[in-house]
Amino acid sequence: MDNFTKQFTSNHQITENILIDAKGKAVNGIKEFMKNNDIYFAYNTTLCKNGHNIRSRSGHCVVCDVARIAFVKRSFKNGCLYLFGSKSKQFLKLGMTTEIIENRLQKLKSRQIGGVQDWKFY
Structure with missing residues (x-):
């Protein structure tokens, strides 16, 4: 994990238990794995249009739109x-x-x- 990813995930409280390294993994396979294992975010994904590689399970760049982080976390909580x-x-x-x-x-x-x-x- 590079320094930017470490800093970003730390700042936004994306902990290791909800984060996966997607390097070298097929998109469909990684999404299914994330769903089955309650993992919400992946890094080392394909780059977004602005060059970021941290995405939500649905494929959105969470660096470009940090509000998605809270949305994703809230979406999977029991209420x-x-x-x-x-x-x-x-x-x-x-x-x-x-x-x-x-x-x-x-x-x-x-x-x-x-x-x-x-x-x-x-």
């Missing part, structure tokens, strides 16, 4: 649906989170989502 309600404004909020449900509820309250602080779990 839960929630239904929160506010009696004061008669709002219901249906959502999905990968964090602890109580933490999500506290965020809604502290950020005054919808202009209310009385969110409750239903």
Whole structure:
């Protein structure tokens, strides 16, 4: 692994357990291996149009679009649906989170989502 790849993966918390060296491996074979082994990123892939070689399992260059890193990590996490309600404004909020449900509820309250602080779990 070259220095750029080491630095980039470290900065973006792409750990070794979700990263594979794709050098010399066929694209179809590596994608299947990544899927079967919960690996989300590969380096030493074919170069993107800007010359980067770190890609997501779906083939996107994560150097050109770093937002894909968080998207990919979030996509494969277990999560839960929630239904929160506010009696004061008669709002219901249906959502999905990968964090602890109580933490999500506290965020809604502290950020005054919808202009209310009385969110409750239903």
